[in-house]
Amino acid sequence: MLHLIQQSCRMAWRNLFRPRQHNVAKILCLALGLSVSAVIIAEIYYEQTFDQCYPDYDRICRVTEGFKMKAQEFTEGSNTSGGVVPMMKRTIPQVELATRTNPIVTDGEVETDDKTRVRADVYFADSCFFRMFPARILEGDADRALTEPFCCVVNRSTAERLGGNVVGRHIESKEMPGLKLTIVGVYEDYPHNSTFHTYDVIGSMNTQKNFSFDGQDNLVGNDRYSSFVRIRKGASPDSLTPLIHHMIQTHYPVQELRQSGVWLIYKLTPISRYYTEADNVRQMFWILSLLAIILLSASILNYVLIVVGNLVSRAREMAVRKCYGAGRGAVYSITFSEVCLHLVLALMLGAALLWACHGTIEQLLSAPLSVLVFNRGAWILLLIALMVLFVGGIVPGWLYNRMPVTLAFHGYVEARRRWKVALLGLEFAMVSFLLGLLFIVSMQYRHTVGFDLGYQCAGLATVNITALQPDERQTAYDEVGRMSGVRQVSACNTFPFYGMSGNNVTVPGEESQLFNIADLYTVADHYFDVLQIPVVAGRVFASGSDSLKQVMVSQDFASMMKKLRGWDDVVGRKVIISEHSGNENKDLLTIVGVYRDIHLGSAENNGRDRPSVIFYGRAANWMNNYLLIQLDDFSAEKLTDIQMRLQRFFPGKTVMVESVENLKNMQYVATRNFRNGVMTVGIVVLFIALMGLIGYVSDEVNRRHKEIAIRKVNGACVGDVMRIFQLNILRTAIPAVLIGAVGAYWVAAQWLQLYDNRIALTVWPFLVTIVLVLLIIVAVVAINCWRVANSNPVEYLKQE
Secondary structure, eight states, X not given: OHHHHHHHHHHHHHHTTOTTSOHHHHHHHHHHHHHHHHHHHHHHHHHHTTTOOSTTGGGEEXXXXXXXXXXXXOEEESOBOTTHHHHHXXXXXXXXXXXXXXXXXXXXXXXXXXXXXXXXXXXXXXTTHHHHSOOOEEEEOHHHHTXXXXXXXXXXXXXXXXXXXXXXXXXXXXXXXXXXXEEEEEEOOOOTTSTTTTOOXXXXXXXXXXXXXXXXXXXXXXXOBEEEEEEOTTOOTGGGHHHHHHHHHHXXXXXXXXXXXXXXXXXXXXXXXXXXXXXXXXXXXXXXXXXXXXXXXXXHHHHHHHHHHTHHHHHHHHHHHHHTTOOHHHHHHHHHHHHHHHHXXXXXXXXXXXXXXXXXXXXXXXXXXHHHHSSTTHHHHHHXXXXXXXXXXXXXXXXXXXXXXXXXXXXXXXXXXXXXXXXXXXXXXXXXXXXXXXXXXXXXXXXXXXOOOSSOOTTEEEEEOTTSOHHHHHHHHHHHHHSXXXXXXXXXXXXXXXXXXXXXXXXXXXXXXXXXXXXXXXXXXXXXXXXXXXXXXXXXXOTTOGGGOEEEEEHHXXXXXXXXHOOSOOTTOEEEETTTSTTTTOOOEEEEEEEOOOOOSOTTSOOTTSOEEEEEOOXXXXXXXXXXXXXXXXXXXXXXXXXXXXXXXOTTSOOOEEEHHHHHHGGGHHHHHHHXXXXXXXXXXXXXXXHHHHHHHHHHHHHHHHHHHHHHHTTOOHHHHHHHHHHHHHHHHHXXXXXXXXXXXXXXXXXHTTOSSOOOOOSHHHHHHHHHHHHHXXXXXXXXXXXXXXXXXXXXXXXX
């Protein structure tokens, strides 16, 4: 047996270089198909095991909040008030442990004692955080970090970015001056498929009491906390629902909430399902799974297609071996040794391709390539390799063994072309499916990027000024305004395309809260001119009117007030808006203007149906986080000039000048990555299908060259010969691409459900896909049969 295996391996190596075996095409198609499908499958597995890296993860639940106000639909939020889970821990026996995190700085700059600056996400957490979500403590005292005020721990990657040896050093947030934390520990980074992977700095929740507003005990309002509970063994999240309802009825100001028209509820979702059960994640799971199956199937089918095509040239070889005593095992040994060699070479080539392109590939993935491939899901990739080995060895071996020796010399194999036609049809369907889906994904991406948000982003630059003091903000505002090429400068708290926090509206003299609004907070002079937002009633804020308690509202706001209180004209009316009307909601705000509705949040969602408000704040106001700069001629050089000028004024600060348009488009990275992923898979499958088509046409030409020669002798021209092959292929291609287009239509319709703001799905992109694929097929067939169609028929007939 060992001798037979060794002999088969030597034979496989010699056969690797035999002409007309298409071994290069086999290996190349396998390498492309296996490498890309392996990455997709690894990504799927990694995402489906999100937040399963903790002990007892099946008992840890994310607490989310649902509420409804009188005039608005039921809304669910991922965050809660600070006091919710501590109250659950005190009042519900089935809750074993409760913890919260509070985002303090998101992608902000922190600076150490030696002036080393890095960007980091800073969170505050309860002292029991590491009990619920254990991490390996590499250095220091994590318990002290989460107990004592102004102490923190950092993850290993942040410690390395800070230069190492960080315990005992101090870090200070440049966005929140005065927030200075002492590093007392270093912990190992959480995995990429963990909620807490981006937590660079975790400080003590007790710091809030000594630093800023502390809402960690609030049961209502200040909904900014990510809340988690660990339930006892034997308990289920659903069994806690009546207990949570009882907690609300007992400990919450139910009467006040009822008078305000607010209905509140909490939901417990196992942390391992919180991410994977999101609509977009579930949809992308099966779409990516389908892409991986298509790609893997295409590579395996193409391998089998080429092997079946080689039956014509190798049937007599196998028949001769049988005549000299080769049994079924010997034939299988030959086929398995060949596919094993091809698989090893394909894996080596695929690994080399992934390594060479890992930078580009990782932009489309949720984790580094090495993390995805070498993790607990590596067994799936091994299983795929074994499947390729099995199919590639069994199918040709079965065909060779099934073939009678006597018929191998009488043209039996030449008639066995139905295999090849069926496999080729499947590949055509896959190409049509992927190109049709690519059309729709590309159209949706262009739709979202070019969608009219109701305000202008193109030609605008922005500078994050959160690290500057009020006088420095004013200096930056003035200096940029003096630069040539700068048309106007304004400032704002946030951009409309980011998510908005909310506040509630009340009419003076009433108790009930009418509806929730999106709060854009403060803007400075020229804001409406810079963003080109029309004011449809009233006026804009007067310069320097910070103290006048004025507010501007959207058209939706005015419509809601007309619907609920019959106000035909809201300008000059007074309202109460929580957070802006004092601690007791007694300060009245005067509406001075109404602006046209603008799209809030991403263009992928419907954001124009939510009322919004804007307040005034001078450029130096601490609430303003960004400068808005309108340029006469937008260019990268102009952004560099602004950055260099501001950097000279603030040498101790990091100044970044960015394009507002680019910041807006960053929200569509997921759609762009999906488009690029479908494009990559589509190109690979198209290449594999074309390799199969070329091999099939080549085999058909070799099989039918004498027939073609006779036709030419009888008067057939080049076009007649080419039509024979084209019509033969089109009989398979037309129904195949139709099936693929129908499948693409159905999948695209499901994928578009992820977007509230989506394109209208019509048949035209799929008709274009069908025509395009058929044209490619006809062109490839014409090119490959051109030689025999133009050849001298005498050369072929001389062989008879």
